[in-house]
Amino acid sequence: MYSHALTTSLVLTLALGACRKNDGPAPQQQAPVVEFVQPTQETITSWDEYNGRLEAIDSVEVRARVGGMLEKIHFTDGQTVEEGDLLFTIDPKPFEAALKAARAELDQASASETLAKQNYERGQQLLDRNAIAREEVDIRQGSLAEAQARTSAAEAQVETAELNLGYTQVRSPIHGRIADRFITPGNLISGGSAESTLLTTIVSIDPIYCRIDADEATVLKYLRLQKEGKRESARNSRVPVEMAVDGDEGYPRGGYIDFVSNAFDPATATLRARALFENGDSFLAPGMFAKLRLPGRGEYTATLVPEIAIQTQQDITYLLTLNSENIVQSTAVTLGPKHGDLRVIESDLPLDTRVLVSGITMARPGMPTSPKPAETKAPNAPETQGH
Numbered sequence: 001m002y003s004h005a006l007t008t009s010l011v012l013t014l015a016l017g018a019c020r021k022n023d024g025p026a027p028q029q030q031a032p033v034v035e036f037v038q039p040t041q042e043t044i045t046s047w048d049e050y051n052g053r054l055e056a057i058d059s060v061e062v063r064a065r066v067g068g069m070l071e072k073i074h075f076t077d078g079q080t081v082e083e084g085d086l087l088f089t090i091d092p093k094p095f096e097a098a099l100k101a102a103r104a105e106l107d108q109a110s111a112s113e114t115l116a117k118q119n120y121e122r123g124q125q126l127l128d129r130n131a132i133a134r135e136e137v138d139i140r141q142g143s144l145a146e147a148q149a150r151t152s153a154a155e156a157q158v159e160t161a162e163l164n165l166g167y168t169q170v171r172s173p174i175h176g177r178i179a180d181r182f183i184t185p186g187n188l189i190s191g192g193s194a195e196s197t198l199l200t201t202i203v204s205i206d207p208i209y210c211r212i213d214a215d216e217a218t219v220l221k222y223l224r225l226q227k228e229g230k231r232e233s234a235r236n237s238r239v240p241v242e243m244a245v246d247g248d249e250g251y252p253r254g255g256y257i258d259f260v261s262n263a264f265d266p267a268t269a270t271l272r273a274r275a276l277f278e279n280g281d282s283f284l285a286p287g288m289f290a291k292l293r294l295p296g297r298g299e300y301t302a303t304l305v306p307e308i309a310i311q312t313q314q315d316i317t318y319l320l321t322l323n324s325e326n327i328v329q330s331t332a333v334t335l336g337p338k339h340g341d342l343r344v345i346e347s348d349l350p351l352d353t354r355v356l357v358s359g360i361t362m363a364r365p366g367m368p369t370s371p372k373p374a375e376t377k378a379p380n381a382p383e384t385q386g387h
């Protein structure tokens with residue numbers, strides 16, 4: 001019995017010793033390594049972006065000035081045509097005959113005028129010798145005036161016939177790209193009115209417009225900046241713009257605003273504006289969608305942080321920053337437009353603030369850290385965008 005009690009006491013002693021060993025102080029967790037940058041300041045221009053559509057400066061529906069049988073087509077569908085190029089030929093025979101008839105009428109009228117003039121001149125000579133009555137001379141003078149009027153009318157008929165004969169050759173009124181033929185030779189077409197047979201269409205290609213619509217709040221912003229002398233008016237100066245189409249990197253195409261509408265569209269509460277771009281390589285075509293940007297405000301000094309530092313939670317935007325004791329804290333900010341890999345901070349942010357850019361996933365507000373400066377590199381293509 002004594003031996004059993006001794007054995008039990010020894011087991012309890014060992015167990016208590018083990019418990020005291022396990023209750024010793026745990027090693028401290030190592031503070032995570034994080035990297036930080038400090039905000040920078042830079043003079044930038046803020047750009048406002050718009051969706052736009054390209055439009056031709058000139059767009060023509062090609063219709064004949066006279067009707068008749070379409071005889072020949074002189075272009076290839078979709079080709080580029082110059083102003084004055086022959087496009088269609090209408091059968092000229094009826095118009096050639098009409099011109100001959102008009103010229104015959106003119107010859108007849110001219111002959112009658114010559115005879116009337118001779119009769120009047122003889123009458124004047126006889127009147128000088130009192131060999132004819134004054135009334136007879138007046139009659140001859142009237143006959144001459146009528147003959148002269150008939151000659152003028154015949155000349156007008158000849159001119160009209162020549163015009164109509166010329167209109168049998170339908171020529172391009174502008175330089176541009178032509179569509180396909182809407183009618184083929186051998187068909188009878190009408191001409192001379194807006195309802196005449198539509199033969200094809202032509203659109204100009206260089207230069208080209210891009211139309212955009214600005215909402216009322218943005219227009220008011222521009223007007224206030226103009227009033228403060230921070231922005232030029234697009235109505236009075238060529239405000240520069242940049243444009244990109246699908247597949248472009250950045251905004252490689254430069255132009256300027258050449259028109260701003262005089263009234264808002266009441267249905268959409270937007271104001272229409274138009275930009276002009278060179279298109280010498282004919283790459284752009286009317287109807288394309290495009291993205292256009294223009295200066296939203298004048299140059300200003302902006303506070304910038306890397307885009308990767310921006311954190312969001314529900315409707316709150318913030319940065320993870322470090323205090324003087326290297327403790328993580330959350331700093332709420334108001335964001336401005338993008339500027340390449342950077343973001344403009346509109347709210348007050350001291351330039352000595354240490355902003356976390358690496359190790360963010362491990363950092364939590366209130367957590368101690370082991371910070372070090374991040375390696376800096378040149379930002380990519382700084383282009384400030386946004387309203």
